[in-house]
Every structure is written in structure tokens, then in C-alpha cells.
Amino acid sequence: MNDGVTTASTTVSTRPCGVYHAPRRLRSAARFTDCRLRAAFAAIWLVGADAPKVAPVTDPAGAAEHLDPATADRFLTFEREAWAALRAATPLTLGEDELEDMRGIHAHIDLDEVAAIYLPLSRLLNLYVSATQDLHRVSATFLGAIAPKVPYVIGIAGSVAVGKSTFARILQALLARWPDHPKVDLLTTDGFLHPNRVLEARGIMNRKGFPESYDTRELLRVLREIKSGDEEVGAPVYSHVVYDIIDGEQIVVKQPDIVIVEGLNVLQTSAGFTEFVSDYFDFSIYIDADEVDIEHWYVERFLALRESVFRDPDSFFRAYAALSDEEAVATARGIWREINGLNLRDNIAPTRGRASLVLHKNADHRVNSVRLRRL
Numbered sequence: 152m153n154d155g156v157t158t159a160s161t162t163v164s165t166r167p168c169g170v171y172h173a174p175r176r177l178r179s180a181a182r183f184t185d186c187r188l189r190a191a192f193a194a195i196w197l198v199g200a201d202a203p204k205v206a207p208v209t210d211p212a213g214a215a216e217h218l219d220p221a222t223a224d225r226f227l228t229f230e231r232e233a234w235a236a237l238r239a240a241t242p243l244t245l246g247e248d249e250l251e252d253m254r255g256i257h258a259h260i261d262l263d264e265v266a267a268i269y270l271p272l273s274r275l276l277n278l279y280v281s282a283t284q285d286l287h288r289v290s291a292t293f294l295g296a297i298a299p300k301v302p303y304v305i306g307i308a309g310s311v312a313v314g315k316s317t318f319a320r321i322l323q324a325l326l327a328r329w330p331d332h333p334k335v336d337l338l339t340t341d342g343f344l345h346p347n348r349v350l351e352a353r354g355i356m357n358r359k360g361f362p363e364s365y366d367t368r369e370l371l372r373v374l375r376e377i378k379s380g381d382e383e384v385g386a387p388v389y390s391h392v393v394y395d396i397i398d399g400e401q402i403v404v405k406q407p408d409i410v411i412v413e414g415l416n417v418l419q420t421s422a423g424f425t426e427f428v429s430d431y432f433d434f435s436i437y438i439d440a441d442e443v444d445i446e447h448w449y450v451e452r453f454l455a456l457r458e459s460v461f462r463d464p465d466s467f468f469r470a471y472a473a474l475s476d477e478e479a480v481a482t483a484r485g486i487w488r489e490i491n492g493l494n495l496r497d498n499i500a501p502t503r504g505r506a507s508l509v510l511h512k513n514a515d516h517r518v519n520s521v522r523l524r525r526l
Contacts, residue, residue, distance in 0.1 A: 309438035340414025394467030
């Protein structure tokens with residue numbers, strides 16, 4: 152950190168909703184290829200001899216219940232094994248020590264999960280990013296202009312305690328390790344919460360995380376500038392210790408190749424706005440689970456925080472550090488019932504059908520089904 156400015160992190164139904172068919176070879180791909188590295192990359196990532204033949208899918212364990220029937224048929228459904236097969240020859244570029252550093256408080260993730268779920272997604276995103284870059288070049292050729300550098304923006308949505316932040320960090324690391332080493336920045340919407348003084352003045356401090364608690368106009372401004380290719384875009388910084396925006400500090404996004412935007416309500420369409428956060432997404436992911444499981448994970452995380460972050464003298468929640476186990480569980484369940492569960496049901500879960508990809512987790516935190524929106 153220098154003079155209050157930091158750069159964005161750059162580390163790293165009863166019937167199937169669709170049947171996945173083995174993809175056709177991309178025709179004339181070489182027409183748009185202007186880099187030997189990308190041609191070599193295609194041997195691993197693009198469709199070819201190593202591409203798996205994926206059988207017609209079934210609907211795993213009532214997964215269709217997690218999508219609105221009106222949107223369910225817009226998705227292809229994969230059981231865990233079928234999705235994992237789509238990894239093809241994608242290499243695992245993370246080690247156990249690196250994964251340990253990326254785990255959040257009480258996060259449950261191992262390298263097997265990375266290989267089965269994250270690597271097929273990384274491969275898919277590489278194809279999507281390459282195709283989008285080709286489209287920009289084609290458009291520039293048509294206009295007789297130089298193709299601008301436009302970041303590919305990925306949105307990640309889901310409930311509190313569902314594992315969004317850990318997911319985003321791991322995905323960021325994997326994408327940054329593609330052979331062409333793209334610059335991947337991570338932006339969380341926590342920085343766009345209104346300061347506590349504003350929430351208190353409006354009487355909505357107990358609705359932190361609800362749509363009205365965010366400075367949506369500022370978030371839209373930042374995304375607009377990022378998508379416009381501005382050289383430097385500043386965004387506010389949020390501290391989970393003091394539970395507030397840090398005055399005078401900024402995170403700076405400097406012309407990344409890919410931006411991951413992670414937050415509770417990033418797929419929501421807000422009343423009173425003519426543009427939405429998701430308008431700036433090229434691809435979006437919703438991390439899903441049964442509410443009873445998410446509540447359990449929230450309580451577990453609360454207990455873990457009581458033994459760690461809550462003990463920080465500067466912590467907004469330091470009073471919770473002295474709670475007994477019974478008191479802590481009761482407090483966490485009360486917060487879930489009155490705030491987080493309500494927000495999930497009313498504002499977050501209804502946006503699930505707007506995602507490009509829906510990952511559903513079992514009670515053991517492992518993804519058991521994947522739904523990919525049809526093109």
C-alpha cells in the first residue's frame with residue numbers, strides 16, 4: 152500500500168434440462184489466430200482429439216428445483232463426473248500450499264475439487280475469452296480501427312457463507328496461469344457498500360448487504376470505466392475488521408485482461424436503474440446450495456471468526472469474542488434468520504436463473520451439479 156492506494160490483486164424437474172452434445176470443431180479458427188502461443192494453447196484447450204465424449208445427462212438429486220421452471224430449459228445440466236470429464240488435458244497449476252493460502256475462514260476445498268470443477272470451467276472460460284477477443288478484432292477490422300483492449304468481465308454471485316470469495320480467488324489464480332499469462336484482477340462489491348455513517352443515518356444498518364445498502368451508481372461507474380478501457384480505475388476499499396469503508400484508500404484497476412467481480416447481488420436488476428451491474432458481465436456464475444446447508448456453514452464460520460477475527464481489538468464484532476458456544480450459535484442463527492436468510496430468499500436466490508453457469512453444492516461443500524446456459 153502506498154499513499155492509500157493499492158493495485159487490484161493479480162495473483163493469482165424430473166427430466167434433464169438439456170443434453171450436452173460433443174462440440175463441433177471450430178471452423179476457420181486459424182483465420183483469427185495471430186499468435187503462435189494461442190495456436191499451441193489450442194492443443195490443450197480447444198476441441199480436438201482429447202475432447203471427451205459426454206453422455207446425455209440426467210437431473211441429479213432434484214437439481215432442477217434450484218432453477219425457476221420458466222428458465223430451467225435454458226440450461227444444459229451436468230452431473231459432477233460428466234462436468235469433470237470436460238477438463239480434457241487442462242493442467243492443474245496449483246499446489247496444496249498455494250491452495251491453503253487461498254482458503255477462507257472455515258473453507259472446505261481440496262485439489263480434487265479444483266481438478267473436477269474449476270479446471271473444466273477454466274478451459275471453458277479460455278475458449279470464451281478467446282472468442283470474445285476475436286470478435287473485438289473482427290469488429291475493429293470492419294470499422295477500420297485498432298482493436299481496443301477491453302477486459303473480459305466475470306461476475307460471481309451467491310449467498311453469504313456459500314464460498315464466493317474462496318471460489319473467486321482460486322479462479323483468479325487459475326486464469327492468471329493460462330499460457331499467455333493474462334492479468335486478472337479481483338473486485339469485490341463490499342467496497343461499494345455505503346459507509347456506516349450513511350447506513351445509520353438512513354436507518355438501514357441492519358440491512359447491510361441488502362440491495363439498498365450499496366452505492367450502485369458508484370459500482371456502475373467503476374464497471375463502465377473498466378469496460379471502456381480506462382488506464383486506471385479507482386474503487387473504494389472495505390475492511391471486514393472494522394466493518395466499514397476505509398476513508399482515503401482505493402484499489403486501482405490498471406488495464407487488466409480479465410476482471411472478476413464478486414458479490415451478493417451482482418445479478419440483480421434494481422428498480423430505478425436503466426442499467427444493471429450484470430450489463431457489464433461477459434460471463435456470470437451463481438454458487439448455489441440448499442439454504443439449510445448455507446445456514447449451517449454460516450454458523451460454523453461465525454464460530455471460527457469468534458476465535459480469530461473477532462478477537463482483534465479493532466474488530467467491529469469484538470463483543471462476540473466473549474460469547475459461549477451456545478450463545479454464539481444462538482446469535483449466529485438469529486443473524487441468519489433476521490438478515491442473511493431473508494436477503495438470500497428475497498434478493499439473491501431469485502437472480503440465479505440470470506447466471507451463465509450455476510454450480511450447486513452438497514452439504515459437504517462439493518459441487519454435485521453444474522448448469523450451463525445455452526448459447
